[in-house]
Amino acid sequence: xxxxxxxxxxxxxxxxxxxxxxxxxxxxxxxxxxxxxxxxxxxxxxxxxxxxxxxxxxxxxxxxxxxxxxxxxxxxxxxxxxxxxxxxxxxxxxxxxxxxxxxxxxxxxxxxxxxxxxxxxxxxxxxxxxxxxxxxxxxxxxxxxxxxxxxxxxxxxxxxxxxxxxxxxxxxxxxxxxxxxxxxxxxxxxxxxxxxxxxxxxxxxxxxxxxxxxxxxxxxxxxxxxxxxxxxxxxxxxxxxxxxxxxxxxxxxxxxxxxxxxxxxxxxxxxxxxxxxxxxxxxxxxxxxxxxxxxxxxxxxxxxxxxxxxxxxxxxxxxxxxxxxxxxxxxxxxxxxxxxxxxxxxxxxxxxxxxxxxxxxxxxxxxxxxxxxxxxxxxxxxxxxxxxxxxxxxxxxxxxxxxxxxxxxxxxxxxxxxxxxxxxxxxxxxxxxxxxxxxxxxxxxxxxxxxx
Amino acid sequence: xxxxxxxxxxxxxxxxxxxxxxxxxxxxxxxxxxxxxxxxxxxxxxxxxxxxxxxxxxxxxxxxxxxxxxxxxxxxxxxxxxxxxxxxxxxxxxxxxxxxxxxxxxxxxxxxxxxxxxxxxxxxxxxxxxxxxxxxxxxxxxxxxxxxxxxxxxxxxxxxxxxxxxxxxxxxxxxxxxxxxxxxxxxxxxxxxxxxxxxxxxxxxxxxxxxxxxxxxxxxxxxxxxx
Numbered sequence: 312x313x314x315x316x317x318x319x320x321x322x323x324x325x326x327x328x329x330x331x332x333x334x335x336x337x338x339x340x341x342x343x344x345x346x347x348x349x350x351x352x353x354x355x356x357x358x359x360x361x362x363x364x365x366x367x368x369x370x371x372x373x374x375x376x377x378x379x380x381x382x383x384x385x386x387x388x389x390x391x392x393x394x395x396x397x398x399x400x401x402x403x404x405x406x407x408x409x410x411x412x413x414x415x416x417x418x419x420x421x422x423x424x425x426x427x428x429x430x431x432x433x434x435x436x437x438x439x440x441x442x443x444x445x446x447x448x449x450x451x452x453x454x455x456x457x458x459x460x461x462x463x464x465x466x467x468x469x470x471x472x473x474x475x476x477x478x479x480x481x482x483x484x485x486x487x488x489x490x491x492x493x494x495x496x497x498x499x500x501x502x503x504x505x506x507x508x509x510x511x512x513x514x515x516x517x518x519x520x521x522x523x524x525x526x527x528x529x530x531x532x533x534x535x536x537x538x539x540x541x542x543x544x545x546x547x548x549x550x551x552x553x554x555x556x557x558x559x560x561x562x563x564x565x566x567x568x569x570x571x572x573x574x575x576x577x578x579x580x581x582x583x584x585x586x587x588x589x590x591x592x593x594x595x596x597x598x599x600x601x602x603x604x605x606x607x608x609x610x611x612x613x614x615x616x617x618x619x620x621x622x623x624x625x626x627x628x629x630x631x632x633x634x635x636x637x638x639x640x641x642x643x644x645x646x647x648x649x650x651x652x653x654x655x656x657x658x659x660x661x662x663x664x665x666x667x668x669x670x671x672x673x674x675x676x677x678x679x680x681x682x683x684x685x686x687x688x689x690x691x692x693x694x695x696x697x698x699x700x701x702x703x704x705x706x707x708x709x710x711x712x713x714x715x716x717x718x719x720x721x722x723x724x725x726x727x728x729x730x731x732x733x734x735x736x737x738x739x740x741x742x743x744x745x746x747x748x749x750x751x752x753x754x755x756x757x758x759x760x761x762x763x
Numbered sequence: 764x765x766x767x768x769x770x771x772x773x774x775x776x777x778x779x780x781x782x783x784x785x786x787x788x789x790x791x792x793x794x795x796x797x798x799x800x801x802x803x804x805x806x807x808x809x810x811x812x813x814x815x816x817x818x819x820x821x822x823x824x825x826x827x828x829x830x831x832x833x834x835x836x837x838x839x840x841x842x843x844x845x846x847x848x849x850x851x852x853x854x855x856x857x858x859x860x861x862x863x864x865x866x867x868x869x870x871x872x873x874x875x876x877x878x879x880x881x882x883x884x885x886x887x888x889x890x891x892x893x894x895x896x897x898x899x900x901x902x903x904x905x906x907x908x909x910x911x912x913x914x915x916x917x918x919x920x921x922x923x924x925x926x927x928x929x930x931x932x933x934x935x936x937x938x939x940x941x942x943x944x945x946x947x948x949x950x951x952x953x954x955x956x957x958x959x960x961x962x963x964x965x966x967x968x969x970x971x972x973x974x975x976x977x978x979x980x981x982x983x984x985x986x987x988x989x990x
Contacts, residue, residue, distance in 0.1 A: 527885065528885040528886075529885075530884050530885070531884075531885070531887060532885065533883070533885030533886040534885070534886045534887045534909065537886070537909070564879065564881075564964040564965070564966045564983060564985055565877060565879060565893075565899055565900075565966050565968060566877075566879025566880060566881050566891045566964050566965065566966050567881050567963070567964040567985070569879075569891060569893075569899070569903060569905055569907075570879070570881040570883070570889050570891050570907055570964075572883070572884075572885070574907055575881065575883040575885070575886050575889045575907065575909075576885065576886070578889065578907035578908055578909065579883075579885075579886040579889070579908075579909040582908050582909055582916070583909075
């Protein structure tokens, strides 16, 4: 299955563009791509005619170029006929935005287009989906451009069974400064499924993390997916909904009652090194940290803080998440002591957490990070920043990022996320250190790196 | 691969949707599992002869296609030590619905584990390991993996159990043969993969694990509803 024409089309036809209804989904899609994306886009309407200066082509076969992607927003019952035209005209792929298939009781229509696609080797996404948001290439979401919140361009691909959840996650990714390489809504996933996109994205040079929002898998599909994910060289993250068991099904055995649908899902996913995000916050955090650091760690966490309370909370979070916070060796403690300024040395504590107190400066934090960075006792540093202490400057993020690069050791920062501290947050994030808005969040990010 | 006899048993059992215990035991013993010495009898004389051959004490259980949950109808009696009690149990069982025989089992010692399988729609055969009795019923002390299992999976599963220290010999108790538990669970996962077109869920409850062996004492195989 060649998905390149689908995800990075050079030419696109939007089927069902209306000459009169400007708010028709097909019109929104046509408008936002026309002249705004490098893809060359053509409008199709069986009645032909004009839309402003643009030609409405009556038939796909009339288009002046070979088409990589057809975006189909026609009514469900017309979709098989559109497929026939597309296949005949040599269109390479399609995104079926239209609803009214299996989800609307028309399984027959869905089966029909799947059979056509299979026979003609014509991959399509959907139906009942938003399709593809592919930065620098195409955007088939029928959401007006002025209303969409686009995340930065980046390296996280997110594939979602729900279009609404996908768009919401894009907002959250954008708020958290996490860049995306693709956002794909697969709807009823009648033909192109999670596993197909995973296989494509595994070799996509821009994508570093592949994340999924999944409601459920069809028969046997879950098994194939987890086995494929295990072979992925890139981290795979999954968020699941529909975890609660429906009703009280009569179960005839102990095993059947305890190995419920979600219990089985959870076990199968964890067994194949897929990281499960329990909620949206975890999803964004995991994506952020894994887009920066791909190497897994054992989870020996070193904590650097300016406040004992923050340190204690971080230790609690580590214990809850089964991350170790090793006691530092006397030798390492001495090195840390020697590294900090005279005034801090006498009041700071050099266990783990290393608490440098509110008197510490950038230099003290950086010196300690360097020593932890060079030590084998620690394989990940959680840095708890109190932006309001006087000795900390806007340079702290970039200086720590240099330590991180030099020693190839992940650093994760906690910074309170309020507008006043945005420049500090950027100092971390734009220089490649993930910054969480909570202490627990920072620890969860570290845990994501400790996946097996 | 399933041999012909196993296939025959499974096909025949589709008629009532599950595999009768003696048949299930036969499947497991043919597949290389340790099962207790057992006999199925209908008459008092047969029962006495079989119990003597196996050796007291024995466990007896009702065999009936109408009774899936044997203990609910008092269809299981453990620790029978003499002929009188044996015959009394048989007389009682004969009055239960669908009686086709009485199963006489050798008593197996050791720790009570449960091994189970569920044929999950999305993920196929899933394998469960847990502590039997209250361990599974109240504490839900279980571990779950997708089949087929390899040794590292099985080691993880055992360590995941809260009551894991019981296996290694807690407070001076003799440890269970860990290698036997592992071998039994791996063999079980292989058999479940072979049977995946047939079963819906399987409970081996209990599997008695001692210093030497793991014995499948009770096996319930629920079949897929194909009708």
